[in-house]
Amino acid sequence: RSRTSGENLFVVLLISAPLSQKLEPPANPARFRDTNAAIRCFEFAAKASPDNPLVLNNLSVALAQADRNGDALAGFRRVVSLQPDSVMPRHQMRRLTSRIVPFWHIPMLNDVRRNDVFEAAIKRAIAEHGPSVQMLDIGAGSGLLSMMAARADATNVVACEVVPVIAETAERIIEQNGLSNRVSVVNKVSTNLVIGRDMQELAGILVSEILSSDLLAENVLDTFEDAHARLISEGATIIPRAASAIGCLVESDVLGNYAFVGTVSGFDVSEFTRLAANRLPIHGTMTEWRRLSPDIELQTIDLTCPRHAEDIRLIDVPVSADGTAVGIVQWMRIDLAEGIEFPIIPTTIPMVVGCRSCIRILGRSR
Amino acid sequence: RSRTSGENLFVVLLISAPLSQKLEPPANPARFRDTNAAIRCFEFAAKASPDNPLVLNNLSVALAQADRNGDALAGFRRVVSLQPDSVMPRHQMRRLTSRIVPFWHIPMLNDVRRNDVFEAAIKRAIAEHGPSVQMLDIGAGSGLLSMMAARADATNVVACEVVPVIAETAERIIEQNGLSNRVSVVNKVSTNLVIGRDMQELAGILVSEILSSDLLAENVLDTFEDAHARLISEGATIIPRAASAIGCLVESDVLGNYAFVGTVSGFDVSEFTRLAANRLPIHGTMTEWRRLSPDIELQTIDLTCPRHAEDIRLIDVPVSADGTAVGIVQWMRIDLAEGIEFPIIPTTIPMVVGCRSCIRILGRSR
Structure with a gap:
């Protein structure tokens, strides 16, 4: 956060649309009315000129318009790696990240009371099952609950996170906190987890913070039903339990x-x-x-x-x-x-x- | 709204997931992990049994999961027409409508001050251009601004609305208010409007309430740029102008x-x-x-x-x-x-x- 004072000025960056880069504005612009046609066209151009930041940028803009947010984000990242000083692709990356990552992640992380009760339940479950228990964290987000388990001596924690950019961030956070030897991040939807590949064995502890205020959401119950059928052992501890x-x-x-x-x-x-x-x-x-x-x-x-x-x-x-x-x-x-x-x-x-x-x-x- | 009193009870309907109807729960449920495969399967079944509400219902559930909200809504409507007493497809229709129609439409309609300034500007523009002016309302929503124009004597109003369920509703509202002879609803994105087919001539007045608090949104500027290039006449009045x-x-x-x-x-x-x-x-x-x-x-x-x-x-x-x-x-x-x-x-x-x-x-x- 920036400390401001009455004597100083505060500088804000504003960027207007259109966000596609142009060499020069065409006199009679032929707009792409079909986003998929635009994607195919830019993909073709990208094959011919794979390191051309202009082509990559416009391809990424088209991908974002087609709601292929993950692909678009990867594209803008490449543009930034080719043109580190370019402001526009960085701005686009922020916009896309905001679209991909639900905004409630950060206030949830900042909720001390919530964190404390989750940690209490996790510690108790590990004390009960022993530190070598297979632990599974579905919807791991930042990896916080998995790190809590590792701090409580669990050595065998799988943090499952479906959103690629969140999973990458969790991986970095877990490494920065020196817990990569105990927690492994798996970037998959939990219904695609495979025992023996993604996890050593059926989980003895399942922890999941995927509950939202919409208890009726279909995919939440599907996730838990699938975990019961395929991913957890008899007598596993489930946090939360209700x-x-x-x-x-x-x-x-x-x-x-x-x-x-x-x-x-x-x-x-x-x-x-x-x-x-x-x-x-x-x-x-x-x-x-x-x-x-x-x-x-x-x-x-x-x-x-x-x-x-x-x-x-x-x-x-x-x-x-x-x-x-x-x-x-x-x-x-x-x-x-x-x-x-x-x-x-x-x-x-x-x-x-x-x-x-x-x-x-x-x-x-x- | 329901008047409640201390002596009465208030009844609420709750529906839990899963929302797909089942004849009986299969012992070892084979879930569709690929939504598109599910859609193809149910489409095939719907061809064989076109008036089967169970098939139509499950097809619509799969379409909704694939974010094909408009198609899913149409499907659930058919289910309701086949089974008027069924609660579940009605609930699904509400859920889908909420997904499709942005929630700010209704508070915006209830904003008297906003409505009044739009009406003042519309009345003045029609007084200036005459009642036979071609008027175009982009993002018409409920049709309110178009009806204001008709009340101010405009006889040639096109209300362009891209979302099918909103366009249908606007059509009903305009009819209920006896203005169908002056306002015609066109269910298209404005960039696909064709002069001579959707509108008689280039518009002399363009009114649009598509501005959100995100002035930087790409599609808003694209819409106005396209209108300038193809849809409005020289000297047209644009509301708002800035x-x-x-x-x-x-x-x-x-x-x-x-x-x-x-x-x-x-x-x-x-x-x-x-x-x-x-x-x-x-x-x-x-x-x-x-x-x-x-x-x-x-x-x-x-x-x-x-x-x-x-x-x-x-x-x-x-x-x-x-x-x-x-x-x-x-x-x-x-x-x-x-x-x-x-x-x-x-x-x-x-x-x-x-x-x-x-x-x-x-x-x-x-």
Whole structure:
């Protein structure tokens, strides 16, 4: 961070689009309307002139436009290696990295309370299973939980991370902290892990911080189900062992403005409410809502369970105050191990589930 | 909205993953690890049994997993038409709609001040050009601005909207408000509009609300450049005619926690700061920052200009208070017409641009 003072100036770099480099602006620009055609064209040029930074740069711009973010990032890296003083490809690398790496990684890392409860649970599990236990960390991120295991004497830790740029960074961090001999990073989606190749044996401890405030997310449960079926041993310790979505009914004009629309400038646009978000990310600092119910447990998932059934439930919510409900503000409670609960994850973004749509669905399906 | 009272219960619908319907759970489930293979398989089944809701449902689940959201939405709609009482495909439709339709549409519609200044500028332009002017609304959304033009007597309005489900909704809204004879919705990206087919003639008025707080977004400038080159007449009125990004240097522990990481639980993970978001969406209600500089104009874009050059600038920011800067909070000012300025768009999400990375880049490129 930069210390500023009243006497100094602070300098900011601004870069405008278009971000593709040009030798000179063509008089009558022929734009590529088909991004894939552009990619094929630049790939062809890159074969003819493999170390041409202009070609590589434009190829990478096209790849980024086609949402092939990983390939684009690799391309801009090569441009930077060829032209270390060039500002534009560095700017593009930052943009792409931001697209690839979810922004909540860093606030989560800075959450001391969360880190401490994870470490307590990890230490206890290693004391129980012994230091030579095969430990698997799914969604390793920076590698923090794996390093905690190594510090607690575990010698056989696999940190599985699917995003290449995050996995590389974890590898560097683990090396900088002198733990590369105990922790190996595997850059794969966990459902592609192979015992005997990526891990020596079935894991005796599985730790995973992939839970988000969206407990209902399909891929989270798929990941745990796959781990149960293929990656962990009988009697393995799973951290966390359970997670619950907690919520309360709220009144809020601010949130209502995000969820409902009626008459605007004299026109009836209420039809647009059907397109409203069914979940809205709201930051922990967003407090302009008033509770209309006590906390209720919306759902609990037992992660020690090998499979999870489909589930549709109606939940009765006791109402504790008069008001106009706009939805439910939701957060999470994770149960890491016996006696180690983490009641609320403050850096997780609570979500508002619009009520109207649910009511409409219920009205029709009852 | 639902009126609640202390005596009543409020009912919430919860649905757990997995969301694919199953006849019965297979004992040893063979999961599709390749989504495209799953799509091909279900497409094959759908050909053999075109009205089978189970096949259509599973095809749509696979399409959604492959991020083919529009196709998936169409599929779930067919499932609902075949099984009107089924809750799951309705839930999936809501999820997909939320993915497809940006959440800021509704708060923007509810922003009375913004609507009023747009209407003032539109009315003035129509008074100037006459009611038979060809008017083009790019990124029409709900169709609000097009309906304002029709109410101001314009008879020849094209509302161009790229997202199919939004375009359909706009069409319904325009019909419900009795303006279908004056406004026609074209479901295309504006760069594919064809004069003589989608519009009668070159537009004399172009209105567009596609500006976000990210003035630097490539596709926004591309859209305006394409409109200048192909879609508007000499002397056309462009609303807004200019836009500026305004910002100030801020101190904030909360935002700092999102942008920087150093030592965590005794491990040096500062390397992860390189993966920090370079822009962070912060809601207008998020006020836990302290200003360290006056407002500065970061960038102004003249939208009446047919082309925009590449631009890298250094901006000197006068510092008005001592503190530790974490970045710049940014918002927008739009200039709709002579005397009609909209100083701040409150529902736009201001962004924080991390400073450290800029400084690092500057240090190397100076």
